[in-house]
Amino acid sequence: MSYRLFQIDAGFQNYEWGNIGSKSVVAQFAHNSNPSKIEIDPSLPYAELWMGTHQSKASVEHKTGTSLQELVEKSPEEFLGAQVINKFRSTREIPFLLKVLSIGKVLSIQAHPDKELAQKLHFRDPKNYPDDNHKPEMALAVTEFEGFCGFKPLEELDSLLQKIPEFREIIGEELVHMFHENIFTGKVEMNSQEDHKNRKLLQQVFSKVMNLPDSRVYTSTKLLVKRTYDEPELFGHDLCKLIQKMQSDFPYDIGLFCGCLMLNHCILQPGEAMFLQARDIHAYIRGDIVECMAASDNVVRAGFTPKFKDVDVLVDMLTYSYEDVEMQKMRPEIFTRSHGDGYDNLYDPPIEEFAVLQTILNKKDGRREVEGLRGPSILIVTKGEGTIQIQDENDSKLNCRPGFIFFIQPEVKIQLRSSSDDFVTYRAFCEV
Ligand SMILES: NNC(=O)[C@@H](O)[C@H](O)[C@H](O)COP(=O)(O)O
């Protein structure tokens, strides 16, 4: 059998924040890809579909069940290509991990370490930090997506500190006053003196929130939620609703302060994306996304989670970026190495491990050809029906349905054909 283009089956995670049963696209995709093996449990949350060679949930070849990692290791040059092997110094790992997330309730307020910190954490605590690699990541909205990304612009944060008694109370009058008197607002040059001072002040406020004694978290959050009903005008409609929604997801959690009052609330429409570099604080609230990251599962958490929280590490590691949410969104670019019907959107963040190509064929019997890429790639079909084949090789034609996943070796030209009106694929790839 040729391994230049073949179907794979992905593993999935049943984290408690996933959508439940067949409400979850992760469940639908996993079942569609391997209906004889994967039955959807209507009572279970299906949070993440993992596509790649990460050892926690390695993907397998559809026909034989052989792990993708084993196939890569047997013929690294064919599967990865010489440049990718030289660059990432591995003959068994694909440098990226591609996921689909189906988010039913807020997941943890978190950040991911950069390489240096990942090595330290992995060495010190391999159970909670299974990788020594960084985990920059990009979220692409498949449905409308809601999340937190980065800290609010400081003048917004300052105004909440002035207005919300429970927020003032947990920060303390002295720090509230110092923050108000010393932040530089308006246009502040990145990495300037003023910018560094702003980030230091932000870290002091965030640290105060994150180190609030457990005994006070319950009373402070209870009073905060009550105030959103008694004095909604203090918060504004959207923030009121957000606090009340988060309270229903994670009652009396410190995330109501460190998330709702301190982080940018971001809505992505389908086709929009956001890139989170290592050490950027974020949390996802709801929606279905395609997510791509450097191959790592290192998560440092501090709120909205029953999992291990590493507050001191999180307070110490963050970038404390406080840009407007619009600045954090990524716009798709034109992809020049494909032609035919429909169109592509290229999402190419400023890191070497991955980019993601979305291809849309918006009519029946549409055809689109994509040149061979200079590295490994994994493609998932998220909508519609069609086929994928190696260009000019009819015997390599494989059926496509939502949830079908394919590995494509470097330098392999493919053709996508639609047999439905709307045929959408996402393809993560690594080129160096
Ligand atoms: N931002 N998204 C991610 O980093 C995903 O790839 C992670 O796997 C999830 O965030 C993990 O979240 P929990 O630890 O279950 O709260």
Ligand SMILES: [Zn+2]
């Ligand atoms: Zn994350």
